[in-house]
Amino acid sequence: MTAREISRETGVHRSTIYRWITQWQQEGTLRTRPRSGRPRVTAREQDEAVVETALQRPLTPATQIRRDLRLTGSNSTARRRLHEADISCYIPAMKGELSPANKEARLGFALQYCVESDDFWENVIFTDKCFSSVKAGARMFWRLKNGRYMEQHIKQKANSGRITTALWGWMSTSGPCELIQTEGRLISEEYVRIEEEVLLPNARMMVIPTP
Structure with a gap:
């Protein structure tokens, strides 16, 4: 093929193709040539x-x-x-303050259900409410890419004292589902309304068929 035909086939400019052909004919390789560059200033x-x-x-x-x-x-x-x-600068992971009793209860909950089969989890829905903002000006820090939840990389937080957006959502093994904004406090009557008018119809349609 001519350089023009190769350019049309690959989308590479003809001058680049000529340069590669010349380098191949002269050196037998297309590897990048060594560059001088500035020597490292650290040992x-x-x-x-x-x-x-x-x-x-x-x-x-x-x-x-x-x-x-x-x-x-x-x-x-x-x-x-x-x-x-592979160490980069990140914002610390945020977690609420947990007491030893909280940690023990969460571990017990996880151990209780970790033996369940996939069939069990296909009929489970997780639902929660309220997303809160965090304090501005969180410090950056250095960590490996896969070390976000290591103990030294977690910033404990209490209530931020900032704006709270009242949202309610749910998810299942199918993925994240409905997310709606609520007004005022999410009291029991409002919770029941959301479950009846939003959660149940969508769950029947997307996750758990009748009955």
């Missing part, structure tokens, strides 16, 4: 120290890590070393 031991510091003190900013370790280079250098180790 391997310093890179390891940056990672270790961030994991031990995840709330420490990269600027502070650089100063504490007296690194040569900018603050961006410290951030790049962390990114190379």
Whole structure:
């Protein structure tokens, strides 16, 4: 095929195709040629120290890590070393304050039902109400991508004292379902109305057929 035909077939510009053909004829490969680039300003031991510091003190900013370790280079250098180790900056996971009794009760609930089969869970619906805002200005911190719910990466919170949006929703093994906004306090009469007018008809249609 000609370069024009290859360009039309692949959508690659003809000048790029000519360049690749020339490189293949001269070098026998299309691998990226080595680039000079600027040499690293930190040694391997310093890179390891940056990672270790961030994991031990995840709330420490990269600027502070650089100063504490007296690194040569900018603050961006410290951030790049962390990114190379798959450590990124995140907002802490938020969880309500749980007492030992709360934790024990939740664990007991989970153990009670963890042995149930898939058939059991296909007939289960979870429903809850109320989504609350969190306080602004949550601190960023360093962690591995899969470590969100590790103990040191969770920020305990009480009531935020901010705006609360009154919502009610439900979900099942089929996925998230209806989500509606409620007015005022969700008292028992309103709960019954929602279940009869919203939850039950949709559940019959989407999840659990009659009877």
